[in-house]
Amino acid sequence: MQRRRPSPALLALFVAGCGGASTEQPTQTFRACDGAPTFVEPNPAYAWTPNAIRLVSEELAPGVFAIYDRDAAEHGPAGIPLATSGGFVIGDDGVLMVESMINRQLFCQAVALVQAETDTPIRYVVNTSSHGDHTFGNTFLPDDVQVVQHTKTADDIAAHFDADVAFMEANFGEDQGIEEIEPVSADVRVDDGGWSVDLGGVTVEARHYGFAQTHGDLFVYVPDSKVMWTGNAFVTEEPGIPWLLAGNGAAAEVTLAAVRDSLPADAIVVPGHGRPLTPAAMNFSIDYLRAMIGGVETAVADGLDLEATVAAVALPDYQGYALWDWIHKQVNVPGTYAELNP
Numbered sequence: 615m616q617r618r619r620p621s622p623a624l625l626a627l628f629v630a631g632c633g634g635a636s637t638e639q640p641t642q643t644f645r646a647c648d649g650a651p652t653f654v655e656p657n658p659a660y661a662w663t664p665n666a667i668r669l670v671s672e673e674l675a676p677g678v679f680a681i682y683d684r685d686a687a688e689h690g691p692a693g694i695p696l697a698t699s700g701g702f703v704i705g706d707d708g709v710l711m712v713e714s715m716i717n718r719q720l721f722c723q724a725v726a727l728v729q730a731e732t733d734t735p736i737r738y739v740v741n742t743s744s745h746g747d748h749t750f751g752n753t754f755l756p757d758d759v760q761v762v763q764h765t766k767t768a769d770d771i772a773a774h775f776d777a778d779v780a781f782m783e784a785n786f787g788e789d790q791g792i793e794e795i796e797p798v799s800a801d802v803r804v805d806d807g808g809w810s811v812d813l814g815g816v817t818v819e820a821r822h823y824g825f826a827q828t829h830g831d832l833f834v835y836v837p838d839s840k841v842m843w844t845g846n847a848f849v850t851e852e853p854g855i856p857w858l859l860a861g862n863g864a865a866a867e868v869t870l871a872a873v874r875d876s877l878p879a880d881a882i883v884v885p886g887h888g889r890p891l892t893p894a895a896m897n898f899s900i901d902y903l904r905a906m907i908g909g910v911e912t913a914v915a916d917g918l919d920l921e922a923t924v925a926a927v928a929l930p931d932y933q934g935y936a937l938w939d940w941i942h943k944q945v946n947v948p949g950t951y952a953e954l955n956p
């Protein structure tokens with residue numbers, strides 16, 4: 615219902631030169647991607663298996679592409695976790711990429727999807743948060759690509775890189791190439807006022823709306839096309855729910871509602887992990903947060919302990935996500951409970 619358009623075109627490896635403004639520049643070289651990919655079977659122990667993922671691109675507006683998991687149309691509505699989504703915007707002077715993915719293989723798939731559309735060089739990569747599945751591919755960027763992050767994201771990566779690697783290896787595997795990731799400093803540090811760039815004929819904004827899933831979330835927006843990337847703050851469609859890994863669900867709810875309300879109804883929203891949707895598709899996440907927080911508030915007022923609170927805040931109307939028992943019962947409810955019981 616909230617699907618915006620029919621199924622995506624699968625990756626068609628047109629040779630460079632079929633799109634973009636320049637046909638004279640040599641194709642940008644990514645030496646990290648010289649090797650052939652090695653696809654593996656999904657490991658059910660992982661939230662999703664990076665080296666099992668096939669990414670596709672979809673043109674949402676002229677020169678504006680989403681990149682997402684090939685299985686998104688099937689797995690998203692079924693509540694099955696999806697790989698990180700991203701995308702790219704092609705200007706006359708350069709390409710801006712959203713997210714660099716979790717490892718070499720997914721980074722290189724994303725670069726191949728860009729180079730299938732244009733030989734205009736990638737000039738910027740915007741990371742929507744510090745999380746490794748959005749940033750680790752920065753390791754493989756050549757020096758002429760500028761990394762754009764919120765100042766708090768850049769500082770988080772500098773301070774907590776080892777912890778993020780450990781979290782990613784615990785949930786996405788120790789055999790997925792994460793061990794070769796190195797921290798990369800931001801070239802452009804964005805403050806709460808946001809940032810924008812003219813790529814040549816198209817402007818891209820990086821907006822900050824306040825705490826969403828981290829305190830350094832950026833939302834990437836192309837005003838001319840009304841396309842927005844949300845990162846993890848809006849992780850995926852119903853029945854997926856927000857991952858409050860840094861707590862603060864009340865602020866997350868306010869921010870998500872503000873993001874949704876700032877967009878035209880016919881905007882296209884690319885979630886952190888899923889296929890392109892409408893702004894109205896964010897309602898499920900916002901309503902879930904309100905119901906979860908309200909339920910925990912009631913439980914606390916009734917004097918329930920944590921175990922009884924988890925049992926009381928069952929929220930049957932919001933179940934269906936494959937990671938419900940982890941994210942709702944072990945992350946979102948306990949975190950909110952702790953905040954309301956200082």
Ligand SMILES: [Zn+2]
Pocket residue numbers: 698745747748846886887
């Ligand atoms: Zn993510």
